[in-house]
């Protein structure tokens with residue numbers, strides 16, 4: 001898996017995440033707000049620079065931000081890892 005996402009831009013990643021969620025849905029995984037339940041057990045976020053973290057900076061103005069670089073983050077699946 002190392003480096004699998006490193007060549008992806010944010011749009012590619014968003015498309016990929018939609019695909020992953022669709023797969024989960026097809027497999028009958030319980031979902032909440034379009035996100036598989038088990039993702040919430042171990043929350044993880046990914047920013048456009050590829051940083052993965054269990055912690056984010058909550059900003060009223062800018063939304064959820066990466067602690068390392070300040071870019072916007074989106075929730076990712078629990079197995080996602082940096083690199």
Ligand SMILES: [Zn+2]
Nearest residue numbers: 047051066069
């Ligand atoms: Zn970052």
